[in-house]
Amino acid sequence: MAKVHFIAVGGSVMHQLAIALRHKGYQVSGSDDEIYEPARTNLTQAGIMPADIGWNPARITPDLDAVILGMHARADNPELQRAKELGLPIYSFPEYIFQESKDKTRVAIGGSHGKTTITSMIMHVLQQCHRKFDYLVGARLEGFAQSVAITDAPLIVCEADEYPASALERRPKFHFLHPQIAVLSGIAWDHINVFPTFENYVEQFAIFLRTIEPGGTLIYNEGDPVLADLVAREGQHLQCIPYGVPEHTIIHGVTRVRFGNASTDLMVFGEHNLMNIQAALLVCRALGVGDIDFLAAIATFKGAAKRLELVGQGAQTAIYRDFAHAPSKVKATIQAVRRQYPERKLVAVLELHTYSSLNEAFMEQYAGALDPADVAVVFYSRHALEIKRMPELPADAIRRGFGRQDITVINSRAALEAFLDNQELDNANLLMMSSGDYEGMDFSSLKKYLPVQKSI
The missing domain is CATH 3.90.190.20 (Mur ligase, C-terminal domain)
Incomplete structure (x- = not known):
């Protein structure tokens, strides 16, 4: 049984990974100097809420298989220092996700906008089609108890964030996933406290393209000129599939989307969501889901929490x-x-x-x-x-x-x-x-x- 310790376990995604590993049968412990709701209740119900709030180097023992470091932890964290002294394997969140998914088909959804929704759409369709898969998504989604699942499934679908991985690893999270199938929804400068110039921000996406496995599939928004130019320069080792707004109509406040001879009414709306659906369709095709099955499933997609x-x-x-x-x-x-x-x-x-x-x-x-x-x-x-x-x-x-x-x-x-x-x-x-x-x-x-x- 693997034994894993989380430093800064109270984070919104960190505590979800901790619970997922507990469900997988791992021995999980954690620490933090502050844990708020809903993380406190979730960790308590899972039996992994720390007995004491704060940092304690005694929690770091030589028999740990992995120490996972959250963004909230500082570089001088005493538990982190102890883990270094013992020479234990230390991972950021995305680094550990990769460790758990080395033998899986990895799908990564990146871009400055739409990541959560596209990921959620793919998850919803795969669930409706009774496919087994793991996932990482940044929002609550109806039909899923957690925002992270790590099992023995052959596939993982990840929302791929460009924000730094941890206090030690300042590279963006999406640089560590090495997907075989990837989506880039667009590039619009954000996180100026981390990426002070637009050029520096764009370079992170160039690096991401280089990390996609050779021969892998890249699905990208062809309407974004910055992204299209980047793909032309950096995507030579990939199968690149562009996407845009699919054929659709709006009647009495209801949007109907059409792919070929098949169509369906949607519970979501907006050109950005139509583009998200097109990206999700192309991912699901690459995973062997037929268009008819996709349309039947996407018709019941209500959206992720806080997204329209x-x-x-x-x-x-x-x-x-x-x-x-x-x-x-x-x-x-x-x-x-x-x-x-x-x-x-x-x-x-x-x-x-x-x-x-x-x-x-x-x-x-x-x-x-x-x-x-x-x-x-x-x-x-x-x-x-x-x-x-x-x-x-x-x-x-x-x-x-x-x-x-x-x-x-x-x-x-x-x-x-x-x-x-x-x-x-x-x-x-x-x-x-x-x-x-x-x-x-x-x-x-x-x-x-x-x-x-x-x-x-």
Whole structure:
């Protein structure tokens, strides 16, 4: 029985891997200096919640087969130092995923946007087709108890992130997966605290292409000129398959997609999701799933958590929550809602929450992002600036960056709720976009803004 210890086990994905390995039969232990919900409850139920919070080098023993290091752990962590002294194998999260999947067919879904959704679509289809597979995905998905599964399945599907692997290994996570099948959805500069220039960011994707096994399959968004140029230069050792927006129609707010002579209505919408479906179809084809089976399965896909998630709906009103935060994601999400319901007023609220989005120098990347909205709001928490030790972000700088002078800038949840209280949402949609939570807003409470239906 393998014996594994997690340093910084409380991370959102780290604790999921710990639970997955426990389910596989491994002996699992972990430590952290802070563990929040839902990780605390999940680890407790799995029987691997640390007895004491904090670091203790005594937990690191010579009989450990692996030490897995999370992003939260610093380089001077005392448990990490002890593991080094003992010469134990130390892995970042993605390095260990590769160790567990060396003998599997590996599918990696990368790109600046759409990773979670494409991965979720593939997982949903494979599950509906009764295929055995492991997975790693960055969101909750209906029908899956965990966001990580490691078993003896012959296949693994991984969301492939470009963020650094650990405190010791600063290379991007997706450099360690070495897939035989890969997707790149596009390249749009993000994580400027890690990749200070666009050129440096693009180079990470070039390296990723070089790590794909020779003769492997690369499925890429041909509509992204930066990506298309990169594939032409770096994809000579691969079978490269381009994709775009598939044939589709929108009737009465419902999108129907067509592949060849077969078609189906969808529960998701937007050009970005149609492109995600096309990418997922091509992956599933490469895995031996027929188009008819794919369409039957994708028709029941409701979306991943926080990805155009329907919070509430009335006869002429819909309220959506979306994870969009980077410029390309914001543009894709807001355009999707605008095109799906062209006759409705659109009230769009964007929270600036990440290091990049709160940086005044990055603001011009959002130029035009909120233009499709009839009412545009940008929210940010001053507390978020304090935590990240960033300077004040002037409202005028936000309006200049977005290129829209009528943007309402709000800095507190109370002020945002007061603003929403005054919005008329009859024959209108409300779109809330953020990778944060608007200072702890209860999103289910947004249903109160749905207009009361009048009885005849």
